[in-house]
Amino acid sequence: MGHPPTGAAALSYVMTNKHEVPRTMGQQAGRRSWAEPWKIKMVEPLTMTDRPTRERAMAEAGYNTFLLRSTDVYIDLLTDSGTSAMSDRQWAGMMVGDEAYAGSENFYHLETAIQTYYGYKYLVPTHQGRGAENLISRTEIKPGQYVPGNMYFTTTRLHQEMAGGIFVDVICDEAHDPTNRNAFKGNVDLGKLDALVKEHGADKIAYVSLGATVNMAGGQPVSMANVKALRTWGDKHGIKIYLDATRAVENAFFIQERETGYAGRKIAEILKEFCSYTDGAWMSAKKDSLVNIGGWVAVNSWEVFEELRNLVVVFEGLHTYGGLAGRDMEAMAIGTAESVQDDHIRARIGQVRYLGGLLEKWGVPMMEPIGGHAIFLDARRFYPQLKQDDFAAQTLAAQLYLDSGIRTMERGIVSAGRNAKTGDHYRPKLELTRLTIPRRVYTQAHMDVVAESVKAVYEQRESVKGLKMVYEPKYLRFFQARFEPL
Numbered sequence: 001m002g003h004p005p006t007g008a009a010a011l012s013y014v015m016t017n018k019h020e021v022p023r024t025m026g027q028q029a030g031r032r033s034w035a036e037p038w039k040i041k042m043v044e045p046l047t048m049t050d051r052p053t054r055e056r057a058m059a060e061a062g063y064n065t066f067l068l069r070s071t072d073v074y075i076d077l078l079t080d081s082g083t084s085a086m087s088d089r090q091w092a093g094m095m096v097g098d099e100a101y102a103g104s105e106n107f108y109h110l111e112t113a114i115q116t117y118y119g120y121k122y123l124v125p126t127h128q129g130r131g132a133e134n135l136i137s138r139t140e141i142k143p144g145q146y147v148p149g150n151m152y153f154t155t156t157r158l159h160q161e162m163a164g165g166i167f168v169d170v171i172c173d174e175a176h177d178p179t180n181r182n183a184f185k186g187n188v189d190l191g192k193l194d195a196l197v198k199e200h201g202a203d204k205i206a207y208v209s210l211g212a213t214v215n216m217a218g219g220q221p222v223s224m225a226n227v228k229a230l231r232t233w234g235d236k237h238g239i240k241i242y243l244d245a246t247r248a249v250e251n252a253f254f255i256q257e258r259e260t261g262y263a264g265r266k267i268a269e270i271l272k273e274f275c276s277y278t279d280g281a282w283m284s285a286k287k288d289s290l291v292n293i294g295g296w297v298a299v300n301s302w303e304v305f306e307e308l309r310n311l312v313v314v315f316e317g318l319h320t321y322g323g324l325a326g327r328d329m330e331a332m333a334i335g336t337a338e339s340v341q342d343d344h345i346r347a348r349i350g351q352v353r354y355l356g357g358l359l360e361k362w363g364v365p366m367m368e369p370i371g372g373h374a375i376f377l378d379a380r381r382f383y384p385q386l387k388q389d390d391f392a393a394q395t396l397a398a399q400l401y402l403d404s405g406i407r408t409m410e411r412g413i414v415s416a417g418r419n420a421k422t423g424d425h426y427r428p429k430l431e432l433t434r435l436t437i438p439r440r441v442y443t444q445a446h447m448d449v450v451a452e453s454v455k456a457v458y459e460q461r462e463s464v465k466g467l468k469m470v471y472e473p474k475y476l477r478f479f480q481a482r483f484e485p486l
């Protein structure tokens with residue numbers, strides 16, 4: 001395994017390959033190996049199961065990996081959300097929780113951390129990302145307004161719709177093609193934004209909802225040039241830009257690696273510059289910020305802040321705790337600072353690429369190039385015999401669990417849900433199964449085991465049939481839907 005290229009090496013391929021990412025990246029020969037910038041102080045035993053046990057567990061869970069008990073799971077790649085290992089410093093921070101109802105000291109630590117690393121003026125903590133999405137959507141969307149975004153995210157779009165907004169996808173076309181190797185597949189297509197303004201007028205647009213990286217597109221990054229252009233566009237039309245900052249640190253890594261002029265810059269600097277082109281952000285701190293629970297929304301406008309601060313007491317708790325314990329805010333403040341360390345982020349994304357590199361070598365079809373937080377297997381190419389309505393990605397997640405006890409997640413037609421007006425399935429072009437890597441949790445040997453299991457399932461792909469949905473909840477159905485084998 002090798003270094004993700006940085007510095008001059010990164011720059012040269014950006015210029016010579018028309019912004020395409022070469023397949024050998026992360027596997028360069030002749031360079032020394034890197035290792036994680038930490039060692040392990042405490043371990044948590046894992047359970048290993050046999051195939052009959054897994055078959056029983058999968059049937060009981062209705063072939064939905066969200067409904068498995070975690071004790072029946074061996075390597076858990078369901079999500080990188082709230083599954084990170086905290087550092088000894090963060091655990092020490094838990095002991096200095098100031099559990100006052102109002103004005104907790106830990107809130108002020110968190111506020112300083114967000115101002116320092118993200119650069120926004122006013123902070124409102126929330127229990128997790130969707131709490132923040134609820135507040136910003138209610139504050140900034142008038143019923144009937146459009147909310148353009150660079151690909152939907154499940155909870156984000158639902159909160160925008162519940163506030164009366166209409167989500168419109170304005171991501172570049174390349175993002176919908178799993179084999180396109182463009183370096184910044186998360187970019188917004190400004191032509192699509194122009195068309196939206198032309199059709200409806202600027203006052204019918206609530207704001208631009210910018211995700212960086214883009215989870216549903218495979219953890220693909222947005223370039224600094226793109227967010228800068230968005231800022232100019234927003235100023236011209238009087239439209240605000242709000243950032244889903246959930247994985248903005250990972251996004252900064254790709255800018256450092258791929259974008260001209262950023263090779264020598266620190267991740268922390270790049271992150272702050274990126275945020276400076278936006279009017280505010282919401283955050284699931286359970287991802288980049290290395291905590292098990294927590295989130296926030298932060299803005300530069302005092303008026304918007306006043307509204308958010310007022311609403312948070314209705315839905316989450318007082319504005320100096322937002323549904324969190326003081327100790328949680330302390331762990332988040334420390335985790336925020338740790339998350340922007342260059343060594344940390346390089347090892348984090350390096351591990352994702354290590355796994356992806358093995359699968360690339362074996363010809364397993366996946367979303368390319370490899371993104372920040374996960375490997376997304378391309379279920380359409382994996383199971384060409386299955387129709388999208390046979391739930392190919394859901395089937396693949398079930399097969400991986402049956403093979404080895406590793407738990408993954410569907411990101412295809414089940415996650416996309418239904419159009420509330422027509423009642424039809426949303427049919428996304430991407431039908432993916434996500435192998436999400438928790439931060440600082442698993443070793444390289446675990447990645448080897450995962451890769452070998454994917455290979456085994458790939459070798460048996462021809463005999464596999466799909467699933468049918470037998471129970472469908474109304475909201476965010478992927479969490480609780482149940483299936484049966486066809």
Ligand SMILES: *Cc1c(COP(=O)(O)O)cnc(C)c1O
Pocket residue numbers: 081128129130131153155156211215244246247283284285286287295
């Ligand atoms: C996880 C996530 C959210 C929602 O955050 P929660 O903490 O799960 O409520 C929002 N946006 C993106 C991109 C996410 O990955």
